[in-house]
Amino acid sequence: MWEGFRNFLMRGNVVELATAVVIGGAFTKIVDGFMKAFVEPLIKLILGSSDPAKSLEVLSVGGFPVGMLLAAIVNFLLTAAVVYFFLIRPLSSFAARFAPPPPPPGEDITLLREIRDLLNSQNVR
Numbered sequence: 670m671w672e673g674f675r676n677f678l679m680r681g682n683v684v685e686l687a688t689a690v691v692i693g694g695a696f697t698k699i700v701d702g703f704m705k706a707f708v709e710p711l712i713k714l715i716l717g718s719s720d721p722a723k724s725l726e727v728l729s730v731g732g733f734p735v736g737m738l739l740a741a742i743v744n745f746l747l748t749a750a751v752v753y754f755f756l757i758r759p760l761s762s763f764a765a766r767f768a769p770p771p772p773p774p775g776e777d778i779t780l781l782r783e784i785r786d787l788l789n790s791q792n793v794r
Contacts, residue, residue, distance in 0.1 A: 703751055
């Protein structure tokens with residue numbers, strides 16, 4: 670029984686998941702810091718409100734606090750935009766710069782391409 674439990678814990682999936690949760694927690698602090706340092710002051714400057722999220726939260730329709738939902742959606746979209754435009758895109762282009770070139774096509778692919786090109790040149794009218 671304990672051996673099975675130990676094997677479960679030592680599998681790569683559990684260790685990778687635990688690592689992802691820890692890194693995700695640290696990553697959340699980076700995104701929150703960027704949002705508080707740059708995005709929120711920019712929104713305050715544009716909207717002129719001292720706290721735009723609070724002013725959005727007070728909206729209600731028929732007694733339902735839809736402003737809370739709208740504030741959560743806006744917060745999610747802003748966070749997603751920060752993550753994508755300031756982290757994902759730059760890191761992807763950086764990784765692509767240092768990625769190894771794709772391997773050259775094999776002889777069979779080269780031969781098939783030559784046959785295709787010959788057939789295309791014979792069918793031109």
